[in-house]
Amino acid sequence: MSRSEIALEVKDLRTTLFMRDGNVDVVRGISFRVKEGETLALVGESGCGKTLTALSVIRLLPDPPARVTQGQVLLAGEDIRHVPEHEMRSLRGDAISMVFQEPLTSLDPVFTIGDQITEAITAHRKVSRQEARTLAAEILREVQIPSPEQRLKDYPHQLSGGMRQRVMIAMALVLDPKVLIADEPTTALDVTIQAQILDLIRAEQERRRLAVLLITHNLAVVSQVADRVAVMYAGEIVEEAPASELFANPRHPYTQGLLSSIPSAAGDRKHLYTIPGRVPDPRALPPACLFAPRCPYAINRCWNEHPGLVATDGHLLRCWNPQPFTALQAVEPGRVDPSVAASE
């Protein structure tokens, strides 16, 4: 793989919250690469640090309290972690774009769709208002918004949630960026609309050879669009593999738990597995393996030694005691080894 194909690379990223009652690391040394034309899904339960990872990359962390304290972010091979803010600004929306979870509130309610797309263009390109307007209509057409010239005159509240998310995607793509970060782009939408939005992202990605970092807590979404999957837990990546490999052969107990808790189409909901316990508070993390209190396979070592991320045949895993996937399905729903529960 040549370096130039890597559109986005994150190396050993650490993001810290500087709080009155102490500092906590919410992103704990994360590394990943996204190639041109590839979708990397970042998956994990709510609160595990996915959004803060994305905001660290595009440098829009809420500061205070959050700040990147370690690591590198390479955009097409260039480290952007330390470039001056005005340079970073010229990259945002042009070389790297982001789509957010809440299409309902991510548009300014007092400006028209047209104004909001054209200002994204004129912030980066010296074009006339009319040219920008034409570009805006074109991109709306491309994301399959009916009668785009009309929609340019609409205010956000006049559009449905799905349409607004299409507008957000259009706005993110209008300057043809290399990298698109999509943070839970479908979470706030109806299921039928979700599929359409994912199709759209996939189609745009193929057409433009976009590198997409897709953030979601929903594995069903991942299976639809991702080429590779990185599973995140408590600020760490615990497993990463090509999507087909990960779904066929999940190795981390957390990944296995997530997969077992997806209702299948056949719908045996009663015996659905639920991962016991909750995501740990970043201020009170377990001593070694962060998943140990919730893990059905935790052994002594898991409580004493932090497992490293180890690659075997391109499949990365952070676990001392991986078990075959089928084993988990034999574990009774919601139950854990009592010795583990006791040591919590």
Next chain:
Amino acid sequence: MASYLARRTGYMLLILLISSVVIFYALRSAPGGPSGGGVLSPLSSQEVRQAYEKRLGLDQPVYTQYFIYLGHLARGDLGTSLVNGSPIVELLATHARNSLVLGLTALLISYVIAIPLGVLAAVKRNTWIDQLAMGGAILGMGIPNFWLALILVYFFSLRLGWLPSAGCCDPPQLIMPALVLAAEGTAVTMRMTRSSMLEHLRDDFVRALRAKGLPEWEVIIRHVLRNALIPVISLTGLRLGWLVGYALIVETIFRWPGVGYLLVDSVLRRDYPVAQFFSLLLIFFVLIANWLADIGYGLANPRIRVA
């Protein structure tokens, strides 16, 4: 929208009608009266007074006087001052203009000061800039108008001799009354701008705008401020209403011949036609201000415009 406007207008007329009755009775139940020292000399004889009252119809029952007055108003006859015989139409032209000049200057001063400071205080939240601005706001709201007026007159007129202490209508004479009239509104507007800015700085769209690569000033001024101004604009109507109240005090202190000055003077002299007309006019103005506030709010906020 049409039915809403119709309702608002009907409601306004009703309030005007009720106020006119209250004002009419209140004026006449105050001790004295035009013949009792207000217009005529207190030394005038009983006969002279009775003849005077009869000539003006003041000997009739109050409700009769009221309906006669309404009849005159309906014909467009505003009457004349009992004190100097000036037609009220003429008083209206000069005094309303003076009041408008003063009021608009005050409003302009307060917005020019309050909005930039409110934005700055919000963006530099919890820094010394913020604390200074908010300290100023607390002063501006805490100091009574007449007290501020006295302080200004003491320093700028008596001590430094830079500004005339009262009178009309040159720009130097306008400065102090406009500042005093603007003080409280400036403070309120500044605090409102700041808190509204802080609220909208937390909106999701702010991060989305930054993600588009907009320059920070454009995010703050074009977007956050635009949203934050909606409640501030809707406050303008109320502020015009307060201005009317304060204008009575400020115009009187600075002897600025506006509507407020004229009203206070006419009430003290029991100049009924002038007092009646101008108090109704001020009420009408307050009502219109509130009505404009509603419309302004709708114009600033597309979500309401369509709904």
